[in-house]
Amino acid sequence: MHVLMDIQVSPxxxxxxxxxxxxxxxxxxxxxxLTYQLHGYGTNVEGEWDDVLAAVKRCHERLHDMxxxxxxxxxxxxxxxxxxxxxxxxxxxxxxxx
Numbered sequence: 001m002h003v004l005m006d007i008q009v010s011p012x013x014x015x016x017x018x019x020x021x022x023x024x025x026x027x028x029x030x031x032x033x034l035t036y037q038l039h040g041y042g043t044n045v046e047g048e049w050d051d052v053l054a055a056v057k058r059c060h061e062r063l064h065d066m067x068x069x070x071x072x073x074x075x076x077x078x079x080x081x082x083x084x085x086x087x088x089x090x091x092x093x094x095x096x097x098x
């Protein structure tokens with residue numbers, strides 16, 4: 001099943017800057033072959049359900065390996081079965097109406 005996800009990863013116990021940890025998750029999404037786009041407060045990701053959630057698991061595992069003692073991830077997941085839709089389709093739909 002194709003899924004669209006918005007994820008915000010918040011590693012704890014790592015100091016003020018979390019950008020090295022977020023960058024590592026970006027590398028994980030890339031290595032998984034997922035479509036993803038970083039934004040100011042998270043990352044949009046799309047792909048097959050099992051691949052997307054496996055990448056989230058890898059993010060948590062890797063960030064713990066990097067020293068994060070606590071990680072909270074906030075996910076929004078969307079699926080639909082009436083037609084195929086990508087993240088870009090959703091953006092284009094709004095832009096067409098502006």
